Amino acid sequence: MANLKQIAAELSLSVTTVSRALKDGPEVQPSTIARVKEAAKRVGYLPNHYGRALKTGRTQTLTAVLPMETRDHLSDLLKLPLIEGMTLAARQAGYSLSIYSTTPDDDPVESVQRQLQARSADGLIITRLVSADPRVRLLLDQRMPFVAFGRTDLDIAYPYVDVDNEQIAYEATRRLMDKGCRRIALQLLVPEDQASAMRLSGYGRAMAEAGIPIDQSLIGHGMFTMESSAGWFDRLLASSDPPTGLACANELGLLGALHALGKRGLTAGRDVHIVTRDSTRLARFLPARIGVHSVDMAGVGRKLIEVLESRIINPLGPVETVLVQGRFEPAE
Amino acid sequence: MANLKQIAAELSLSVTTVSRALKDGPEVQPSTIARVKEAAKRVGYLPNHYGRALKTGRTQTLTAVLPMETRDHLSDLLKLPLIEGMTLAARQAGYSLSIYSTTPDDDPVESVQRQLQARSADGLIITRLVSADPRVRLLLDQRMPFVAFGRTDLDIAYPYVDVDNEQIAYEATRRLMDKGCRRIALQLLVPEDQASAMRLSGYGRAMAEAGIPIDQSLIGHGMFTMESSAGWFDRLLASSDPPTGLACANELGLLGALHALGKRGLTAGRDVHIVTRDSTRLARFLPARIGVHSVDMAGVGRKLIEVLESRIINPLGPVETVLVQGRFEPAE
DNA sequence: TTTTGCAATCGTAACGTTACGATTGCATCT
C-alpha cells in the first residue's frame, strides 16, 4: 500500500507537505498540490484509516447497538431498511457503520459501557429505550456523542429520532371515525413500551375529541403473534357489543384479525373497518380494503445519522430531536 | 483513557513489560503479570484498537458488503437474521462487523476494490454472486481473505457458504409426489440467478427419478410479487390440465398462489398441495396445510464468519465450502 | 575468579498520520 512517505520520496518533498497538499492546505503552492495529487492518484494512495485515527483521535466510525429479535421477528421488516438507511447515510458522510448486536443476555448498559471504553467509535446509536434509560445519562456524562432511536421519560435534553406514534394512532382512530366507527378496538404491544403508551395516548386524544368514552375491553395488549391477535379479536367479535373499527399494531396483528373475521364470515372494510401499520405490501394485495400507516424507516436511519453527525461536529450545539410522521394510505 | 504508558509508570515497569504481561508473555515473571493485570483492571485499561491495528496491520474488523433491497423486500426476513448471526459470531471471535450497503448504482466490483484499497478490514463477506463473478478472482489475486454467500460458476476454488437450493427443491418436489402429485408447478425468481438454477435442477432431478417429463408451462419465472404469483397461478389453474402440486419460491409467492386458489374456491392441501420456503410463521397460522422448508439464516451468518476467520488465520489452508441444508416442516 | 547461562526486564524503533514550530529563500522596504 502506498503511503505519504513514498509519495514524498518520489517527489522529493517532505511528508508534511504531501499531507498538507492532499487536504489543500493554504501553505502549499498550487502547482505542488497538483503534482502531489497526481502522484497520489497514480500510485493509488488512500489514507490509512488507523494511522489517522491514532493521530487525530477521530475514528470515522459509528456504532449502532441493536438488540436482536428473539421472541418474534416483528420488527424485522422495519429494522433492515433502518440499517440500510443508516449505513448509506453514514457512508455518504464519510463514516463507516459498525453493528453491535446484543442478545437478551447482554446487559444494555454494559454493552454501551464497553463501546465507551473501547472508544473505537466517534458516535453511538442506541435503540429500544426503556423508561428512565440509564444509558442516556451515562453517555451524556461521558460526553460521548450519541443519538437515540426512541424516547424515554427523562427530563434531560438529549438527541433522539422517534416515530410519532401518538400522532399516527390519533390519525388512525380519526380515519376509522370518518368511516362511521364509534366502537374502535386498539392493538398494543407491551404496555410498558413507550411506543405503545404513545399509541394509547393518540387513540385517547381522538376518542376524547369525539366525545366517546374509552372502553378498556377494546384495548388489547401483547399483540405479538397472529395467534394472540386472532384469539383476542375473535373474543371481541363474540361479545354483545362488538367493535366496528380496529387499529392493528402490525402485520401479524392484521393477519390474525383477518383470520378471526374470516372465521365468522365477516368482511374487512364492510363489517369492520381496519387500519394497520407498516404492511403496505400486504394491504395492497388483500381483497379487503385496509388503511395503512407506513413509516419510512430508511429515512429514520438517515435522520439518525444526520443528528449524530451534527452532534459529533458540534457537541455543545443545540440538542436536536426529530419526530418522524407516518404516511397514511387510505383503504381505497 | 488509560494506556500502557500510564500503567507502566504506576508500577515502575517498562511499557514493553506491561504489554507482554497483559498477553501472558513467558518472559515476564508470574508475580509481575499478576500485578500488571490487577493495575490494568483497576484503571479500566482497554487496548487501543487503532494503535494496535497500526502496529500489527490487523484491524479485527470484518466488512460485509450487502446490496440494499430495492425492487422489493423479499429477502428482508432472511437478511436480518443473517446480519444478526454474523455480528454475534464476529463479536465472539473478537472482531467487529461493519456493514457496507450498496445501492444498485454502486458497481459491485468497485465497492470491493474500495474495501481492498482501504485495507481497513481483515476480511470481507460478499453476497449475491453473479455468473463468473469478477470479485472472486480480484480478491484471490489480492490475497484478501474473504468468504462468499452464494456460489458462482468459476472453476477456481474459493471459500463460500451457500444454501443447498438444489436439495431443498428436490425434497420439496418429492414431498409433493408423496402426496400423489404428478403435475407439479415450480416458482422461480430470475432464471439467470444461481439459486433459481439450482432449484430448477433439484426439481428436475426429482421429476426424472419419478419418470415424469417436465412441462415447461408449469415453471414460472419472476415470482417477486404477490400479484405476479397470483396471476401466473390463476392461469395455470384455468388450463385444461391444472397442477395438483406447487413449490413456492417465497412468502409472497405463497400468498399470491393462495389468493388465486381462494378466488376459484379451491383449497390448499386438498385440491392443490403446496410446499413453500421460509414462511414458517405464516404457514403455521394459515388454515391451509402447507409444508415449509426453512433455512437457519443466523446459522448461515455464523458459518460465514467461521469460514472467514479460518481463512484469516490460515490463508493458505484448505478452501472451506459449506452447503447449508433446509429443514422441512411438513404440512401436518 | 572469571565465565557462562538464563530469567527478567528494558530501550528503541516502527506502523502512518498530523500538529507544531522551525527554516529557507526571495522580494520588498528602509
Add this chain to the structure above:
DNA sequence: AGATGCAATCGTAACGTTACGATTGCAAAA
C-alpha cells in the same frame, strides 16, 4: 546594505501499540 515580511517547505514529535535486540542481575559452572 541591511532589515523585514512572507510564501513555501521542512523536521521532529507524538498518538498507543508491538517487535526486536539489547541490558541487567544473579546463580551455577569452569
